[in-house]
Structures are given as C-alpha cells and as structure tokens.
Amino acid sequence: MTSDRLRFGLMTLPRSLEETRTIARETDAAGWDWLGIADSPVVYDDSYLHQAEALRTTSRLRVGPLVSHVVVRHPLVVGNLLATLADFGGGRTIGTLATGNSAARGLGLAPATVDELRQAVAAIRGYWAGEGGSFRTSTIPASGRVRTGCPLILAADGPRAAELAGEVGDGMLYGGTLDPSVLDRRVAAGKRRAGQTFWAAPAVSLANTVDGVLADMGEMLVAQANRALRGTDLTERGVPARLQREVEELWRRYDYAFHADSSRSGNAALMSEELASYLVEHFVLWGDLDAWRRRLGDLRARGCDGVLFILGQATQTDVVRSVTARLQELGELPTVARVAETA
Numbered sequence: 001m002t003s004d005r006l007r008f009g010l011m012t013l014p015r016s017l018e019e020t021r022t023i024a025r026e027t028d029a030a031g032w033d034w035l036g037i038a039d040s041p042v043v044y045d046d047s048y049l050h051q052a053e054a055l056r057t058t059s060r061l062r063v064g065p066l067v068s069h070v071v072v073r074h075p076l077v078v079g080n081l082l083a084t085l086a087d088f089g090g091g092r093t094i095g096t097l098a099t100g101n102s103a104a105r106g107l108g109l110a111p112a113t114v115d116e117l118r119q120a121v122a123a124i125r126g127y128w129a130g131e132g133g134s135f136r137t138s139t140i141p142a143s144g145r146v147r148t149g150c151p152l153i154l155a156a157d158g159p160r161a162a163e164l165a166g167e168v169g170d171g172m173l174y175g176g177t178l179d180p181s182v183l184d185r186r187v188a189a190g191k192r193r194a195g196q197t198f199w200a201a202p203a204v205s206l207a208n209t210v211d212g213v214l215a216d217m218g219e220m221l222v223a224q225a226n227r228a229l230r231g232t233d234l235t236e237r238g239v240p241a242r243l244q245r246e247v248e249e250l251w252r253r254y255d256y257a258f259h260a261d262s263s264r265s266g267n268a269a270l271m272s273e274e275l276a277s278y279l280v281e282h283f284v285l286w287g288d289l290d291a292w293r294r295r296l297g298d299l300r301a302r303g304c305d306g307v308l309f310i311l312g313q314a315t316q317t318d319v320v321r322s323v324t325a326r327l328q329e330l331g332e333l334p335t336v337a338r339v340a341e342t343a
Contacts, residue, residue, distance in 0.1 A: 006296060007306035008327060009034030009199070011066045012316050013260065014050040023320050024054035028061040030324045031334040034094060036066030036308060042106035043259045048081050055089035062094045066308075067155040067173070069100035070112050070120040075135045079124035083147040091148070096173055097121065098155035101227045106256030114160045121152055121168050153199070157228040159236060162189035171197035173308065176228040177238040177282040178202060178295075180302070187303040197305040204309035205286040206322050213280045218268035220312020221279045223260035225250060225271070228283070238282065246275055263314040285309065293330060 012023055014037050027035055035054055039047035047065045054063045063085070068078050078097070086093040097120065099111040112120065119135055126133030128149040132142035154165035157176040162185075165172035172190030176182060178200065191198045203220055205213045214221070230251060231237055234244045250270050258266020271279070280286065285295050285307070299307060313319045327333040 004300070006300055006304065006332060007033040007197075007199075008333065009036060009062075009306060009308035010204075010320065010323070011036040011038055011201070011308060011310050012320075013038045013040075013311065014045040014047055015263075015316075017045070017050065017053055019317060020050045021053055021057045022317055024058050024061060024063070026317075026320060026324070028058035030328075032061060032324075033306065034062045034064070034308060036064055036094075036096065038260070039065040039068050040102040040106070040259055041072075042102055042256050043261055048085070051085055051093075052088060055085065055092060058092075060092070062092045063089060064094040064096055064150070067096040067098040069098055069103050070117065070135070071100040071104040071109055072107065074138065075120040075123040075133070076127060076140050078120075079127040079147075082124070082150050083128060086148040086150045091150070093150040094153060095124075095150050096153045096155055099161065102223075102256050102259045106259060114164050117154070117161070118164055118168060121154070124152065125149065153197075155201075156186070156190065157237070158231045159185065159189065162186050165190045166192040166196070169196065171199065171305075173199045173201050175201040175224065175283075175310065178299075179238040179282055180298075182236075182238040183299075183302055191303060198303060199306040199308050200299050200304045201308045201310055203284040203312060204319070204323055205284055205313075206319075206326065207286055208288055210277050210280045213284055213286050214268070214276055217262050217284075217312040218271070218276070219258065219262040219264075219266065220260045220310060221276065221283060222250065222254070222267045222271050223312070224283050224310070225275070225279055226254045226267075240278070243275055243278060246272060250275075260312055262312050289326070289329065292326060296330070296332065 037047045037050045051063050082095045104111045123133035123135045128147045130144045130146045132140040151170040153171040154169035155173040156162040156165045166189045174186045205216045207213045207216050229247050
C-alpha cells in the first residue's frame with residue numbers, strides 16, 4: 001500500500017559551492033524532501049564538502065551523496081563521512097551506496113560486485129555500532145564507540161542489485177527505465193520489509209519535444225544509458241533488441257572526462273537518433289502539465305514512495321526553480337505556509 005503523497009528529491013552536480021547553497025536554501029524553503037549531490041570526483045567538486053554546506057544552510061532538508069561507492073573509498077571512510085555529516089546536520093543525512101560507475105570506471109577500475117556491496121553495508125553498520133567489520137581482505141577494528149548512523153539507500157538498476165536492496169537496504173533508488181514491466185519488477189524486489197522506501201530517479205526536463213529534451217540535457221541521458229543499461233541481459237532491462245548492440249558499443253566508447261556534463265559536449269554524439277528518442281521516452285519526466293500528471297500518477301500507483309529528479313542541465317538553479325513551480329502547480333509540493341508549520 002502506498003501513500004497518496006509522493007516525496008520529492010533531486011540530484012545536482014557540485015560545480016560551485018554558491019550554486020549548491022542557493023539550491024539547498026530554495027529547495028528547503030519549498031518543501032523538497034531530499035537533496036542528493038553527485039559523487040563523481042573525476043569531473044566535479046567533492047560531494048561531501050558540498051553536502052556539509054547544504055546542511056549548514058538549511059534546517060529541514062535531508063542531504064546526502066548520490067551516489068557514493070566503496071571502490072576508491074573504503075567502507076570505513078564512507079561510514080565515517082556519513083556519521084560525521086549526520087551529527088553535523090542533526091540527523092538529516094541520508095546515505096546512498098552503489099557498486100560504482102564514474103568514480104570506478106572513470107579511473108579504469110572495476111566496480112564493486114553485488115556481494116562486495118553487501119559486505120560493505122554490513123561493515124558500515126558494524127562500524128557505526130562500534131563492533132567493527134570486514135571488507136575484502138581488511139578488518140575494521142571494534143572500537144566500542146557508537147556513532148550516529150543514517151538510512152542506507154541502495155542504488156540499483158539491475159535485478160541482482162535490486163534484490164540486495166530489498167534484503168539489506170533501508171530503501172532503494174532506481175534510475176533505470178520507467179517501462180512498466182521493468183519498474184514493477186524493481187519495486188517488488190526493493191520493497192520487501194516494513195519501512196523500506198522506493199525512489200524512482202528519472203532525469204527531468206520542462207521541454208515539450210524530444211529535441212528540446214536532448215538540447216536541454218543530452219549528455220546526462222547518455223550517462224544514464226552508460227550506467228543503467230549495463231548488464232548481461234539487456235532485454236530484462238527493457239532495451240529493445242534492435243538497440244542492444246548500439247548500447248554495448250556505447251559502453252566501450254564512453255569518455256568519463258565528460259561524464260554527465262551538459263555544459264561541455266563529449267558523449268551525446270554516441271547516441272543515434274533512435275536511441276536518443278528511446279532514452280527520452282523511458283528515462284525522463286518531461287512534457288506538459290498533463291504529461292507530468294500522468295507519469296507521477298503512474299509512479300505512485302506502481303508503489304513508488306518518492307521521485308528523485310536527476311538534473312543534468314548546464315544551468316541548474318533555473319531548472320530547480322522551474323521544476324519547483326511545476327510541482328506546486330500540480331499540488332505535489334506543500335505551500336510555503338505548510339512547510340513552516342511542519343518545520
């Protein structure tokens with residue numbers, strides 16, 4: 001059973017601290033639930049420093065990395081950062097973990113396996129409890145010091161990671177295709193225990209045409225395809241047979257020096273017109289007011305508890321303001337008065 005009210009969050013790219021502060025203040029005042037800050041140090045600023053600034057300039061907004069990983073950072077480091085931020089922000093930190101895409105593949109490293117991610121979650125929680133833990137060949141000693149923890153949301157696009165999210169996560173963040181059959185499988189896998197939350201994570205655009213969406217955020221779309229459509233069974237992930245070879249070629253040619261950066265052209269040319277249209281239709285919430293109303297209603301009906309929009313535009317602050325206005329027009333965000341009452 002799902003709530004009638006969806007929660008809303010967004011992911012921004014940490015390009016400047018002032019931009020992050022502005023977005024954090026405005027989303028906090030407008031009643032947004034969650035601000036995720038991209039953790040992709042190959043291209044952007046440090047996510048955790050931006051998270052600290054977002055927490056410092058807000059009073060109710062939840063903040064966290066989107067998404068962190070355990071390839072370059074050991075689970076001890078991730079656990080320590082999250083616990084420190086949870087204390088700093090008065091318990092408003094939300095942690096999101098995945099196997100690692102740009103922060104691993106961008107350095108030529110292999111992402112963590114699903115089994116290693118399971119081990120990392122246990123190690124982080126053991127560290128918070130003062131009991132220690134293990135990861136790969138390392139051991140976190142039992143310190144006896146109990147630290148402030150936070151929810152651990154697992155980001156999962158494929159079926160095995162979704163199963164893990166349902167087993168050990170406090171929730172799941174899903175950034176794959178919104179094809180109904182695939183989405184239904186992910187919700188069923190990711191929401192299996194009381195209190196678990198399922199967040200859909202589409203890209204977002206106010207454009208009303210496919211070409212308009214591509215002009216708005218084509219680089220982010222090809223980044224999503226590079227991340228969410230990796231796997232041995234592309235049919236299970238909703239990719240039509242006619243596009244599967246092109247998707248596999250995209251993996252090989254993707255350049256992480258331009259990862260998800262619509263302010264610089266780098267990877268969008270890897271998409272054919274057909275693949276680009278497919279990605280717009282299945283990975284983006286876009287179009288007019290009625291299109292938004294239908295898509296949000298469908299996500300709600302299929303068991304989603306929240307929607308976290310992936311920003312990829314060159315100018316983020318203006319997009320945040322436009323999306324806020326759209327959600328207010330739809331009655332999906334509370335009024336300023338209601339935000340003040342519940343703060």
